[in-house]
Amino acid sequence: xxxxxxxxxxxxxxxxxxxxxxxxxxxxxxxxxxxxxxxxxxxxxxxxxxxxxxxxxxxxxxxxxxxxxxxxxxxxxxxxxxxxxxxxxxxxxxxxxxxxxxxxxxxxxxxxxxxxxxxxxxxxxxxxxxxxxxxxxxxxxxxxxxxxxxxxxxxxxxxxxxxxxxxxxxxxxxxxxxxxx
Amino acid sequence: xxxxxxxxxxxxxxxxxxxxxxxxxxxxxxxxxxxxxxxxxxxxxxxxxxxxxxxxxxxxxxxxxxxxxxxxxxxxxxxxxxxxxxxxxxxxxxxxxxxxxxxxxxxxxxxxxxxxxxxxxxxxxxxxxxxxxxxxxxxxxxxxxxxxxxxxxxxxxxxxxxxxxxxxxxxxxxxxxxxxxxxxxxxxxxxxxxxxxxxxxxxxxxxxxxxxxxxxxxxxxxxxxxxxxxxxxxxxxxxxxxxxxxxxxxxxxxxxxxxxxxxxxxxxxxxxxxxxxxxxxxxxxxxxxxxxxxxxxxxxxxxxxxxxxxxxxxxxxxxxxxxxxxxxxxxxxxxxxxxxxxxxxxxxxxxxxxxxxxxxx
Numbered sequence: 001x002x003x004x005x006x007x008x009x010x011x012x013x014x015x016x017x018x019x020x021x022x023x024x025x026x027x028x029x030x031x032x033x034x035x036x037x038x039x040x041x042x043x044x045x046x047x048x049x050x051x052x053x054x055x056x057x058x059x060x061x062x063x064x065x066x067x068x069x070x071x072x073x074x075x076x077x078x079x080x081x082x083x084x085x086x087x088x089x090x091x092x093x094x095x096x097x098x099x100x101x102x103x104x105x106x107x108x109x110x111x112x113x114x115x116x117x118x119x120x121x122x123x124x125x126x127x128x129x130x131x132x133x134x135x136x137x138x139x140x141x142x143x144x145x146x147x148x149x150x151x152x153x154x155x156x157x158x159x160x161x162x163x164x165x166x167x168x169x170x171x172x173x174x175x176x177x178x179x180x181x
Numbered sequence: 182x183x184x185x186x187x188x189x190x191x192x193x194x195x196x197x198x199x200x201x202x203x204x205x206x207x208x209x210x211x212x213x214x215x216x217x218x219x220x221x222x223x224x225x226x227x228x229x230x231x232x233x234x235x236x237x238x239x240x241x242x243x244x245x246x247x248x249x250x251x252x253x254x255x256x257x258x259x260x261x262x263x264x265x266x267x268x269x270x271x272x273x274x275x276x277x278x279x280x281x282x283x284x285x286x287x288x289x290x291x292x293x294x295x296x297x298x299x300x301x302x303x304x305x306x307x308x309x310x311x312x313x314x315x316x317x318x319x320x321x322x323x324x325x326x327x328x329x330x331x332x333x334x335x336x337x338x339x340x341x342x343x344x345x346x347x348x349x350x351x352x353x354x355x356x357x358x359x360x361x362x363x364x365x366x367x368x369x370x371x372x373x374x375x376x377x378x379x380x381x382x383x384x385x386x387x388x389x390x391x392x393x394x395x396x397x398x399x400x401x402x403x404x405x406x407x408x409x410x411x412x413x414x415x416x417x418x419x420x421x422x423x424x425x426x427x428x429x430x431x432x433x434x435x436x437x438x439x440x441x442x443x444x445x446x447x448x449x450x451x452x453x454x455x456x457x458x459x460x461x462x463x464x465x466x467x468x469x470x471x472x473x474x475x476x477x478x479x480x481x482x483x484x485x486x487x488x489x490x491x492x493x494x495x496x497x498x499x500x501x502x503x504x505x506x507x508x509x510x511x512x513x514x515x516x517x518x519x520x521x522x523x524x525x526x527x528x529x530x531x532x533x534x535x536x537x538x539x540x541x542x
Contacts, residue, residue, distance in 0.1 A: 069338045073345055117390060120377055122263035129263060151367050161336055161345065168391025174384035175242060175257035
């Protein structure tokens with residue numbers, strides 16, 4: 001069937017206004033999308049960014065299961081932390097051309113973990129108690145020259161989970177200091 | 182021309198309504214800020230707990246618990262005055278959610294009573310020892326629902342919700358199900374203060390982030406941990422009458438004396454909902470675990486696994502509020518049963534007592 005003919009058939013269908021035919025078309029589309037399109041409705045895999053396998057080994061992420069829900073969230077956190085301009089595009093204006101375009105430009109993974117165990121503390125400069133999530137949100141809006149994700153967004157949650165994973169590897173307690181005392 | 186003043190009047194009305202709402206929000210904000218700055222009067226249990234753990238403002242924090250149990254303690258970051266007040270408020274919320282012990286009532290608990298339906302609920306009913314239950318020797322108890330450990334083990338996969346469950350979301354679930362109420366906002370002081378308290382407990386007990394500890398949650402008791410005689414609510418009712426009814430009441434409606442909850446309701450309108458994990462009909466391992474590890478107070482461990490399962494089964498047959506997952510028909514049915522059953526049961530009980538009296542004569 002040529003393109004012109006297909007268009008004619010489609011126009012005739014729509015102009016006929018037959019609700020059964022339209023319902024059948026919609027149902028057909030849904031079935032095709034579900035079974036025939038090859039598009040995955042839910043992707044359990046997170047794209048593997050460079051250095052992930054090394055990071056995973058270095059920080060003992062497999063403690064939480066080789067392919068657990070937690071590890072995948074930590075992997076997404078890794079992607080966001082080291083490649084923010086690629087994986088957190090919605091919340092940053094930084095691009096590959098910027099010298100600092102990821103959280104890792106200013107912080108190390110250890111910084112993140114120590115920041116996590118020292119969060120929910122009063123910040124005299126801001127005059128309020130600041131949670132870890134609020135700090136991440138401020139980073140997106142400030143140094144990353146972008147926008148503030150909601151508290152529930154994976155762009156915030158997965159960075160917290162990455163911080164938890166690293167803090168676990170370092171065996172940090174609440175309030176642990178980087179200088180050790 | 183007449184239309185112009187009318188239009189102006191409408192605009193002025195809208196502007197004044199919005200302005201009024203803004204001023205109200207500013208006033209409420211200022212009230213909250215004043216409450217954050219106010220000194221905290223601790224409940225007796227919190228006073229003892231926080232004194233034991235030497236909570237005070239300072240540059241460093243060293244845990245006396247660690248010093249006592251391990252002989253040495255590490256130096257951790259100290260707490261500012263604002264942090265100390267948040268921790269104290271969190272402990273108060275935990276011990277006295279609805280402000281029964283507070284001078285200004287629920288106001289001092291961020292009006293937590295907005296988020297619960299009953300008048301009895303408070304966190305320590307399930308999280309005993311103000312969220313940090315220990316034996317006389319200071320050992321943390323397995324399956325005691327400890328809050329410090331639940332903080333360090335938060336963000337893990339939760340099999341009931343299918344989520345990586347953060348600490349604040351878990352608190353929300355407590356409000357919705359265990360308190361048969363409503364969900365506070367994640368950024369609400371109510372949740373943040375309890376998180377601050379949980380984090381302080383984690384620091385005081387030197388718990389490491391992400392480590393597995395046996396204290397949080399219940400030490401669940403599946404049927405496989407029994408002799409597999411089958412769970413029996415009739416047997417459960419019998420044991421309940423012998424071991425539990427003297428505190429929780431013959432119908433599980435709790436004991437309240439002069440407005441003070443001595444023993445919480447385990448059934449009826451003041452109790453947890455059908456959706457709660459404590460409801461044996463929903464999750465049949467949690468409530469038995471709680472009973473075996475924590476009940477009766479002072480005689481913990483005196484019930485065997487099968488008895489705990491039987492009691493939990495019996496409790497699940499008593500009427501209680503419907504949860505979010507049940508429809509309006511179930512909710513109406515539960516409401517009817519909660520209204521009708523207590524007087525009927527009392528009446529049936531009085532008949533039984535008369536018969537007994539008659540026989541004894």
